[in-house]
Amino acid sequence: MTYHDVTILGGGPAGLAAALSLEAQGLSVAVLERAPQGPWAEPAFDGREIAMTHHSVSILKSLGAWEHIPQVAISPLREARIETGRSNHPLTFDTQGRGVDALGYLVSNHCIRRSLYLAASRRPGISLLAGTSTRHLRRIGDEMTVVHDRGEITCRLAVGADGRFSQIRRLQRIGAVMHDFRRAMLVCRMAHDVPHHHVATQWFDDGQTVALLPVNGGASSIVLTLPVEQIERLRTLDRDAFNAEIMERVGRRLGNMRLVSTRHAYPLKAVYAHRFAAPGFALVGDAAVGMHPITAHGFNLGLKGQESLAEEVGAGLARGESPGSLSVLRRFERRHRLATMPLFAATNGIATLYTRDEPAFRVLRRAGLRVADAVAPFKSMVTGLLMDRQRAA
Ligand SMILES: Cc1cc2nc3c(=O)[nH]c(=O)nc-3n(C[C@H](O)[C@H](O)[C@H](O)COP(=O)(O)OP(=O)(O)OC[C@H]3O[C@@H](n4cnc5c(N)ncnc54)[C@H](O)[C@@H]3O)c2cc1C
Structure with a gap:
């Protein structure tokens, strides 16, 4: 033990x-x-x-991780465009008048994990x-015991961070709202002839949703949302046929395209735990x-959540409270719920409105983009949300 x-x-x-944020509060931390x-x-x-938002970048800098991401792996996002169907009236977001050169930064997930x-x-x-692997958790008095397949650890606070289909959440008997969009996403990198100028495009086309995310080296990340069986077909399609189909699907807007990475599929299921503490x-x-x-907010909110947890634990320690005390953890829970609930609900609403193909949904989304583009305060608010420059470095 x-x-x-x-x-x-x-x-x-x-x-x-x-782990990094809690250790910075003077605590010893084990990660399983x-x-x-x-x-x-x-x-x-x-x-x-x-x-990543500016705020997320500032968190990674303060944790000493950002310096381990090679400069070439950080792609600035200068403009974001949202389009629907074939109508040529995009909603655009840029950094004009904001004193920065990018809305945010694109970094591959494996580079973030490694850093x-x-x-x-x-x-x-x-x-x-x-x-x-964790077998179970036991609470005796003020201590938690984590029983894993190689022994036991006692601690004052155990933190479940095992992803959206969390086994730890189930072991703790915490339920979750789960929304199955009955779609999957295919993601991969493709090189192309037409330059992207660091503009990201989210295109809600009839029957498919395509995001083109500009990365360094004359390539884009393709994010294609379709019913699960179609994604599986595309994931295993022969390379030449795949290249040809993607060029068609993106309306040939990037010229000739070539697959330059492995292809990965993710089921689209959103999850919100009933309790965080x-x-x-x-x-x-x-989890x-x-x-x-x-809306590209999962990891950004994950970083915010762990930041709130560490700040509340730090404030509790200063008052002489244990890191596992329920009053400390309830403060974290309140903060994180406030930061996430409106975005979670709005994201699910957008995802539903922009992926259903019934005529009423098509009309609504076209009208929605026109109105949104014409309302300057709305655009400014969304741009602020995308960038999240609160306490940015
Ligand atoms: C296609 C796609 C695009 C995305 N784009 C963005 C974006 O642009 N911006 C953004 O902010 N977010 C984005 N996200 C979301 C982001 O990827 C996630 O929010 C983030 O990876 C979650 O990190 P996590 O550590 O909570 O979970 P995970 O990355 O799932 O990590 C969980 C870890 O726990 C381990 N584990 C699992 N079970 C156990 C167990 N029982 N015991 C011990 N370890 C265990 C796993 O091996 C894993 O290492 C995207 C997600 C997808 C799928």
């Missing part, structure tokens, strides 16, 4: 960020990750390009345990709030 102040269950980007050491430390490309792992592995107060226990990352990727 070993002791750490905090045990994090799940060493993904949210769990590792939480199910994956073996190799892929944990050096994760492979998984197709996800994460659009956080590297930062955590250099902290004396963090122990990283790879290849370790229990005595001696908290949920962070997708707490698993967003539909359409």
Whole structure:
């Protein structure tokens, strides 16, 4: 049996960020990750390009992770366009008048994971345990015991960070609202002849949704949303046929296109936990709030959540309260609910409105874009939300 102040269950980007933030509060932290050491430390490309706000970048800088991301892997996002159907009236967002050169930054998920792992592995107060699965959690008095397949850890706070289909959430008997969009996303990188000028496009076409995310090196990340069976067909389609089909699907707007990465598919299921806190226990990352990727906020909110948790734990320590005290964790829960609930609901609404093909939905979304583009305060608010420059470096 070993002791750490905090045990994090799940060493993904949210769990590792939480470990770094809580260690910075002077706590000793263990991180238990199910994956073996190799892929944990050096994760492979998984197709996800994460659009990060300015606030998220400032968090990664303060955690010592940003410096481990190679400059060439950071692609600035200068403008975002939203289009619907074949009508030529896009809604656009840019940085004009905001004193910065980018709305946000695109970084591959595996680079973010690697940078956080590297930062955590250099902290004396963090122990990283790879290849370790949690069996159950027990609370006795003020302590939590985490029973895993290689032994036991006692701690004052256990944090569930094992992703949206969280087993730890179930072990703690915390329910969740789950929204199944009955669609999947195919993601991959493609090189192309026509330059993207660092403009991202989200196109809600009839029968499909396509996002083109501009990355460095004359390439874009393609994010295609379709019914599950069609995504599976495309994922395994022969390369030449795949290139030809994607060129057609994006309306040939990027010229000749060539697949330059592996292809990955993700089911579209959004999750919101009924509670984020229990005595001696908290949920962070997708285990707490698993967003539909359409508004690119999942990881940004995961970073905010772990930041709120560490700040509330730090404030509690200053008052002499334990990191696992329910009053400390309830403060975190309130903050995180306020930060996430409106966006979660709005994102699900947008995802439904923009992916249904009945005539009423088509008319509504075209009208919605025209109105939104004409209302300057609305555009300004959305741009502010996309950038999230609160306390940015
Ligand atoms: C296609 C796509 C595009 C996206 N784009 C964006 C974007 O542009 N912007 C944005 O902010 N977000 C985006 N997201 C969301 C973002 O990827 C997630 O929010 C983020 O990866 C969640 O991190 P996490 O650490 O909570 O969970 P995960 O990344 O799922 O990590 C969970 C970790 O826990 C481990 N684990 C699982 N079970 C156990 C267990 N029982 N015991 C121990 N370890 C366990 C897993 O091996 C894994 O390492 C996107 C998501 C997708 C699918």
